[in-house]
Amino acid sequence: VPAQSIELSVRVNRRRQSLLVAPRETLADVLRDRLGLTGTKVGCDSQVCGSCSVLLDGAVVSACTVLALEAQGRELVTIEGLGENGKLDTVQAAFLETGALQCGFCTPGFILAVKALLAEQPQADPEQVRAYLRGNLCRCTGYGPILEAIRRLQEASA
Ligand code: FES
Ligand code: FES
Numbered sequence: 001v002p003a004q005s006i007e008l009s010v011r012v013n014r015r016r017q018s019l020l021v022a023p024r025e026t027l028a029d030v031l032r033d034r035l036g037l038t039g040t041k042v043g044c045d046s047q048v049c050g051s052c053s054v055l056l057d058g059a060v061v062s063a064c065t066v067l068a069l070e071a072q073g074r075e076l077v078t079i080e081g082l083g084e085n086g087k088l089d090t091v092q093a094a095f096l097e098t099g100a101l102q103c104g105f106c107t108p109g110f111i112l113a114v115k116a117l118l119a120e121q122p123q124a125d126p127e128q129v130r131a132y133l134r135g136n137l138c139r140c141t142g143y144g145p146i147l148e149a150i151r152r153l154q155e156a157s158a
Contacts, residue, residue: 010071012037013081021068028052028063031078039079039108043137050136053109054078060116062135079108082115090156091115094149102140110136114150123154 005020012035021030028045031037031054043051045064052063055077056070082089088096091111101107110133117124117132124132129150138146 006069008068008072010074010076012076013078023067023069025068026064027054027061027066027068027071027076030068031063031076037078037080041105041108043105047135048137049106049109050113050133051106051109053112053136055112055116058116058119060113060135077112077115079111082111089115090153091118091149094153095146098145098149098152100141100145100149106136106138106140110138110146114146114153117150118153118157122157126151 005022007018008021008030009016009018011017012031017035019030019034021034028040028042031040032042040054040063041051042064043049047062047065050062053060054063055061056066057074082092089111091114095101095107095111100110113133113136117129121128121132126147129147133146
């Protein structure tokens with residue numbers, strides 16, 4: 001830990017965490033390398049692919065381009081924080097049901113983005129869904145099963 005480190009206090013997946021971080025450390029590096037939360041994936045490392053998406057106070061951010069210290073005093077949710085008591089979250093279950101993943105690299109980011117989408121715009125139409133998810137890229141699924149998972153979640157909550 002470099003000499004000029006600063007104490008970061010943040011809630012991650014409903015747990016308070018306190019650790020020393022360097023001013024230039026990214027949130028993705030701190031989550032993965034310091035807290036062991038490797039479900040947050042780093043694909044492009046330049047805010048293009050969305051695989052590092054996490055929720056910061058409920059809003060989707062790219063952890064690869066947010067400094068860890070920007071999360072000071074705030075609430076973070078990563079993919080590890082979704083399911084509870086051994087049960088999958090509804091978005092995770094819907095992705096499984098429609099086969100909305102292949103290699104899985106984009107999946108944590110997509111699932112968190114879909115959580116935020118459904119919280120903000122529960123009945124978003126297909127065009128709004130596509131626009132909301134434009135920052136998340138998948139090279140495997142062709143997007144169809146992902147959109148179908150969202151449609152089923154909307155139907156179930158209508
Ligand atoms: S790794 Fe952060 S957007 Fe691609
Ligand atoms: S499932 Fe492979 S990149 Fe999306």
